[in-house]
Ligand code: GDP
Ligand code: IMO
């Protein structure tokens with residue numbers, strides 16, 4: 346049996362904290378897509394940790410953590426992260442498994458990401474510059490190198506071949522930066538990678554399922570950043586939705602039971618691209634300040650706005666969300682008034698669908714106002730004790746989406762979660 350936790354917005358919904366909270370109920374925690382563009386924040390014994398490559402179950406010592414075939418793996422980031430978790434007393438070599446089919450992010454992928462973004466100028470995606478797009482391009486273009494290739498004698502010659510190809514592309518961009526230190530780091534890090542438990546992920550996970558073990562698939566990014574269904578071209582390069590679990594781990598759709606969709610009580614986006622409910626005013630600033638809305642991977646300020654029920658409805662549909670987990674509700678504690686977006690006004694017409702594209706049309710959010718709860722909820726642990734205005738807000742969202750909000754997160758801590 347497989348349950349999924351994934352983001353319903355533009356990433357950073359608090360997936361890391363939620364996976365860490367749910368991990369005790371599962372045997373295997375598996376990442377199925379994305380790479381080091383992800384930044385999942387956890388608090389372990391009060392200490393903040395940001396994970397980019399390692400699944401967020403790593404701090405539960407009896408759990409298996411798997412990096413699936415759908416992930417693009419940055420060996421340099423993985424090495425640093427392993428050192429960090431080891432310093433916190435975690436024996437990662439015991440519990441971390443990597444699929445041999447996961448593609449490797451090469452130093453030239455990072456360089457190509459940077460060169461491509463520079464060439465786009467004002468139209469840049471706002472990529473995290475971790476080499477994600479170029480690595481997935483090499484996967485679908487059937488050029489990339491995989492973790493399993495590391496064990497092959499011909500790895501270096503394959504590497505040189507692809508590097509030459511990349512160099513020609515970099516030259517066409519007139520990219521001048523010296524990447525030799527990136528290459529040194531890469532070769533040092535892949536040596537460490539060879540010592541990991543490199544497995545055939547699809548047999549590994551299906552064997553576990555067969556044995557009755559419970560698997561939790563951990564999404565990265567968010568549904569609105571999905572390469573097919575997100576706000577293209579301002580998206581990431583992987584399938585961030587529940588369908589990505591099947592192709593990113595090698596499991597059949599009927600094995601998936603619950604799809605837990607994580608949404609903030611408001612909305613954020615980092616990088617470029619449309620964001621209908623964005624607040625370019627002091628309320629947006631206030632939410633950024635109270636919510637510490639700065640990227641966990643890049644440190645960039647996140648754009649903030651009201652919760653967007655049109656986009657959430659769409660995300661629930663394409664993912665088959667069974668339960669919603671609402672995070673960062675405490676960030677709205679002091680606000681006198683809240684808004685939710687119930688429709689888009691597109692070229693003067695009210696629509697309840699996410700359109701093909703949002704940049705070439707005049708799009709205004711239709712907002713419904715709610716009175717804020719203006720109560721500190723961070724120490725509350727029972728649904729009954731929550732302020733009535735907050736319950737009104739959540740009830741409305743429940744009814745609108747027709748998917749229940751089952752968990753309410755009211756702080757970054759492991760225990761700050763309320764069952765609704
Ligand atoms: P992820 O990428 O989805 O794992 O989310 P990030 O870690 O990038 O960003 C979420 C941020 O919000 C992190 O700093 C978390 O520690 C924090 N966080 C998660 N849930 C809550 C919550 O309910 N309340 C507050 N105040 N912070 C939260
Ligand atoms: P987590 O897992 C928020 C955004 C980038 C950029 C776009 C493409 O922490 O939620 P990429 O580097 O993938 O080519 O960037 O996607 N992005 C994220 N935004 N959270 C993330 O991950 C993100 N990963 C990528 O900012 O707009």
Ligand code: MG
Nearest residue numbers: 357384385641
């Ligand atoms: Mg994040």
